[in-house]
Amino acid sequence: MEMFFHGFMQRAFQATFLISLIAPVLGLFLILRRQSLMADTLSHISLAGVALGLLVGVNPTFTNILVVVLVAVLLEYLRIIYRTYSELSIAILMSVGMALALVLMGLNDNGATLSINQFLFGSIVTISVEQVWVLLGLTSIIAILYFFFRKPMYVLTFDEDTAYTAGLPVKAMSILFNVLTGVTIAVIMPIVGALLVSAIIVLPAAISMRLSKSFNGVILIGIGIALIGMMTGLVASYELGTPPGASITLCLILIFAMTTVFKTLLRYMKIGKLSHKNGVS
Numbered sequence: 055m056e057m058f059f060h061g062f063m064q065r066a067f068q069a070t071f072l073i074s075l076i077a078p079v080l081g082l083f084l085i086l087r088r089q090s091l092m093a094d095t096l097s098h099i100s101l102a103g104v105a106l107g108l109l110v111g112v113n114p115t116f117t118n119i120l121v122v123v124l125v126a127v128l129l130e131y132l133r134i135i136y137r138t139y140s141e142l143s144i145a146i147l148m149s150v151g152m153a154l155a156l157v158l159m160g161l162n163d164n165g166a167t168l169s170i171n172q173f174l175f176g177s178i179v180t181i182s183v184e185q186v187w188v189l190l191g192l193t194s195i196i197a198i199l200y201f202f203f204r205k206p207m208y209v210l211t212f213d214e215d216t217a218y219t220a221g222l223p224v225k226a227m228s229i230l231f232n233v234l235t236g237v238t239i240a241v242i243m244p245i246v247g248a249l250l251v252s253a254i255i256v257l258p259a260a261i262s263m264r265l266s267k268s269f270n271g272v273i274l275i276g277i278g279i280a281l282i283g284m285m286t287g288l289v290a291s292y293e294l295g296t297p298p299g300a301s302i303t304l305c306l307i308l309i310f311a312m313t314t315v316f317k318t319l320l321r322y323m324k325i326g327k328l329s330h331k332n333g334v335s
Contacts (some may be wrong), residue, residue, distance in 0.1 A: 065181045069220050069245050070284040072193045072253070078276025079200055080235050081259030083141035086211045093131065093252035095144045096236045099151035100243050104173045107123040108184045113259030114173070115240065122236030130229045189241055196234060208269065254299065257285065257306040264313050280320030283309055
């Protein structure tokens with residue numbers, strides 16, 4: 055229990071709690087909009103933002119947020135251009151983001167490799183009070199927007215043409231969603247790492263979709279799954295000295311595997327009972 059006496063672990067638990075509240079919301083919309091890889095793309099772009107900040111001597115979080123906001127808007131523009139091949143815009147920007155990050159890292163000769171590694175794999179000890187407050191503000195914004203705009207987003211997610219016909223600002227809503235996703239990734243990336251941040255956003259919603267058929271049910275169950283997986287992974291990371299992002303992801307994968315096995319067994323049990331009932335009758 056000594057971990058709870060460390061200030062950095064207290065901030066880490068506070069951060070993971072807040073991430074658990076927003077990850078299922080963003081993750082569910084990403085899955086339903088068939089944009090699961092968009093989170094991965096924005097995480098690659100975030101590396102370029104971090105490298106740019108380290109190169110010019112500015113706080114990487116600020117340049118990171120600026121870059122992902124610009125790219126989030128560009129991503130929606132490319133999605134409109136390649137409407138039939140929407141995944142093409144994701145592939146293009148993912149390649150550009152990684153290439154730009156590597157070039158900027160190569161230009162930086164002031165020993166920024168360690169800082170880049172912290173953003174790549176995540177670091178519990180780097181979580182600051184300011185990051186927790188920023189994350190709290192972001193969580194509040196997403197919660198308020200979800201409360202007031204969940205129905206329009208629901209319509210937009212399932213039928214963009216109907217949303218447009220109903221007079222909804224389709225383009226503005228899509229851009230705002232992309233920007234919120236990008237800012238979220240930029241804020242939580244130093245905590246969980248760029249390589250696995252997309253998995254942590256998408257996995258809780260993907261798991262809860264196996265357990266509930268209602269929209270709100272998926273989000274509520276997803277929050278519970280995210281809390282269990284992230285807290286367990288954080289404790290494992292502290293005890294074993296492993297990267298927090300990797301530990302959290304493995305815990306979520308384990309929950310996913312257990313859920314899949316449980317659902318499979320339950321289905322076979324129902325089939326067996328039905329077969330037995332038909333045999334008796």
